[in-house]
Amino acid sequence: MSAFSSLPVFLQTLIPLLLFVEAVLELGLYIYQLSHRSKLHDNLPSLVIFAFLLTLLFSVTQGDPFNGKDAFLLDAPWLIFITVIFVVVVHFAFAMTREYRRRKNMLSPFSVKDATDKLPMGVCFADPNGRIVLCNDRMRRLSFALSGHEFQITDDLEKALEHPDKSIIANGDCYILPDKTVWQFRKQNIAVDNDENWLQMTAHNVTELYNGNVRQTAINNELKEVNRKLQKMYERMADDIKEKEILDLKIHIHDTIGRSLLTIRDIMESDENTDKKLEALQEATAVLTSDRVTASGTMEEVVQTAEILGVTVMMDGCLPADSLAEELTVVAAKECVTNCIRHAGGNEVYISVNGRKDVFDITITNNGAAPSDPIKEGSGLSSIRHSIESAGGEMHTVYKPRFELLLIIPEDASSFI
Numbered sequence: 001m002s003a004f005s006s007l008p009v010f011l012q013t014l015i016p017l018l019l020f021v022e023a024v025l026e027l028g029l030y031i032y033q034l035s036h037r038s039k040l041h042d043n044l045p046s047l048v049i050f051a052f053l054l055t056l057l058f059s060v061t062q063g064d065p066f067n068g069k070d071a072f073l074l075d076a077p078w079l080i081f082i083t084v085i086f087v088v089v090v091h092f093a094f095a096m097t098r099e100y101r102r103r104k105n106m107l108s109p110f111s112v113k114d115a116t117d118k119l120p121m122g123v124c125f126a127d128p129n130g131r132i133v134l135c136n137d138r139m140r141r142l143s144f145a146l147s148g149h150e151f152q153i154t155d156d157l158e159k160a161l162e163h164p165d166k167s168i169i170a171n172g173d174c175y176i177l178p179d180k181t182v183w184q185f186r187k188q189n190i191a192v193d194n195d196e197n198w199l200q201m202t203a204h205n206v207t208e209l210y211n212g213n214v215r216q217t218a219i220n221n222e223l224k225e226v227n228r229k230l231q232k233m234y235e236r237m238a239d240d241i242k243e244k245e246i247l248d249l250k251i252h253i254h255d256t257i258g259r260s261l262l263t264i265r266d267i268m269e270s271d272e273n274t275d276k277k278l279e280a281l282q283e284a285t286a287v288l289t290s291d292r293v294t295a296s297g298t299m300e301e302v303v304q305t306a307e308i309l310g311v312t313v314m315m316d317g318c319l320p321a322d323s324l325a326e327e328l329t330v331v332a333a334k335e336c337v338t339n340c341i342r343h344a345g346g347n348e349v350y351i352s353v354n355g356r357k358d359v360f361d362i363t364i365t366n367n368g369a370a371p372s373d374p375i376k377e378g379s380g381l382s383s384i385r386h387s388i389e390s391a392g393g394e395m396h397t398v399y400k401p402r403f404e405l406l407l408i409i410p411e412d413a414s415s416f417i
């Protein structure tokens with residue numbers, strides 16, 4: 001096998017250079033392992049390989065030319081050097097891969113800083129003297145937004161929170177930045193090596209929660225306003241109920257007393273059907289006692305009562321039974337029967353009912369004398385108008401060529417209470 005000295009000059013120069021480079025790499029690997037490992041014996045392989053490579057390098061480069069002595073391994077087979085170079089390269093590759101994996105899985109100040117920088121929240125830690133020893137990237141950016149500079153001590157953060165930049169909107173412990181994000185800051189004491197005076201400061205992004213609370217507050221305010229309006233409406237409804245009850249009583253008293261007076265006059269003028277007339281009079285006067293009889297409130301009752309008083313009621317058309325339209329028409333018909341006898345001197349009342357889209361057109365007239373002047377509404381007609389208009393209808397009076405009471409009542413009319 002050829003000796004190292006028989007190789008060309010280029011190879012005699014390249015092989016020592018490779019040995020030197022590998023020796024430097026192994027020395028660097030040893031120093032790295034020594035600074036990151038606590039066990040010394042784990043670092044010895046790199047140190048041994050460095051010493052071996054250094055020795056091998058000197059064996060082919062160092063001699064005493066003045067005494068005629070060359071380096072002592074110049075005659076050694078060159079393949080030994082190539083094998084050593086290859087083995088050391090393989091060792092260095094595996095050692096560096098192992099160190100990289102170990103370093104990647106090992107907790108270190110750099111890994112802690114990198115992990116905190118990746119957090120979506122801001123976080124920083126201060127020692128018992130108030131000096132900030134760790135601050136992640138998010139908290140650093142928030143510090144610039146709040147105060148224009150990076151926090152160095154805890155007092156910087158407290159001052160920034162008390163007097164933030166003019167572009168920041170403070171709402172309690174929440175701060176709204178110019179980009180519309182909302183951050184909430186918290187401080188908490190933590191224990192480090194049994195010392196509980198260390199401080200942890202965090203900033204949480206609460207934008208969605210804050211905006212949700214704002215929307216909920218707006219909804220609550222709207223509900224309060226609706227409740228206030230409903231309360232006022234309920235108060236008005238109570239007044240309307242009382243008013244309606246008083247109005248119904250006035251109408252009933254007006255009708256019954258009017259019928260009683262007409263019945264008395266009829267008894268005085270004629271003795272026909274005296275028993276029936278006395279019975280009607282008894283019912284009418286009962287309104288002033290506790291024995292008042294409640295009327296049925298139907299058109300049949302109107303026809304029967306009018307017949308006793310000597311008035312014939314003729315009706316063309318019909319209304320839905322037990323409806324508010326029928327109730328209002330009955331009240332109006334009773335008033336018209338009374339007015340026919342008292343003012344017109346007639347004995348026939350005509351009621352015409354015409355249904356059209358969603359409303360009833362009702363016309364009430366009589367065969368008595370026509371009024372000479374426009375109709376002046378007394379308490380009876382005024383009460384009827386109030387009831388009809390409260391139900392969403394209309395009432396009109398005509399005096400030429402004869403008296404007519406015109407009612408427009410919605411088909412789905414509902415009581416104003």
